[in-house]
Amino acid sequence: SVLAVVFILSMITIRQVRSDIINREAGEKKFRALLDAAPDATIIADEKGIIRMINQQAEDLFDYSRNEMTGQPVEILVPNSLHSAHAHHRANYVKEPRLRAMGAGLELFAVKKDGSQFPVEISLSPINTDEGLMVIASVRDITHRKKLENALRRSNAEMEAFTYSVSHDLRAPLRGIVGFTTILEEDNADKLDAEGHRITGIIKANTLKMGHLIDDLLTFSR
Numbered sequence: 001s002v003l004a005v006v007f008i009l010s011m012i013t014i015r016q017v018r019s020d021i022i023n024r025e026a027g028e029k030k031f032r033a034l035l036d037a038a039p040d041a042t043i044i045a046d047e048k049g050i051i052r053m054i055n056q057q058a059e060d061l062f063d064y065s066r067n068e069m070t071g072q073p074v075e076i077l078v079p080n081s082l083h084s085a086h087a088h089h090r091a092n093y094v095k096e097p098r099l100r101a102m103g104a105g106l107e108l109f110a111v112k113k114d115g116s117q118f119p120v121e122i123s124l125s126p127i128n129t130d131e132g133l134m135v136i137a138s139v140r141d142i143t144h145r146k147k148l149e150n151a152l153r154r155s156n157a158e159m160e161a162f163t164y165s166v167s168h169d170l171r172a173p174l175r176g177i178v179g180f181t182t183i184l185e186e187d188n189a190d191k192l193d194a195e196g197h198r199i200t201g202i203i204k205a206n207t208l209k210m211g212h213l214i215d216d217l218l219t220f221s222r
Contacts, residue, residue: 047134
């Protein structure tokens with residue numbers, strides 16, 4: 001009877017453990033599916049900085065397989081010169097974990113498997129689990145955005161050079177035209193007839209109009 005009871009209890013325990021394992025595997029499968037559906041590369045690390053889970057986007061971004069990344073320190077994705085600093089900042093983050101952007105105001109770079117670096121944006125989210133604190137890092141490659149920003153800076157520099165040229169190189173001749181026309185009128189007032197005064201008036205009026213057009217062009221450029 002004792003053996004029978006022990007056997008029955010053992011079978012119940014085994015079934016319960018098997019059920020728990022099945023439920024846990026089903027939960028992990030759903031969680032992985034959610035991770036893979038995320039638009040950004042997602043890395044989950046424990047409080048010691050060991051990578052515990054990644055999604056498909058992380059594999060594609062860093063060119064590592066899941067097996068190659070899992071169990072490794074997150075510093076494998078950080079430039080070598082920043083390993084010590086990153087470990088220090090990571091330890092401080094664990095002390096006061098909260099949802100925030102990593103390195104706000106700084107230019108961040110990540111490293112692919114082949115050692116090449118690329119600019120990134122990273123957001124950090126802490127989660128408490130049965131295994132302790134985990135940190136979810138969402139990593140976005142901003143290489144294309146940086147190229148657009150650099151192109152915009154070059155365009156702005158070219159536009160500034162253009163507006164400087166318009167403002168100074170075109171205004172100077174206009175000031176000369178108005179100045180010499182005024183001198184002509186004053187020094188030769190007794191020699192200019194009505195037609196001469198009409199013509200000098202047209203010159204000054206058109207020069208003034210040209211000045212307004214330059215002002216409009218500068219406004220449009222800005």
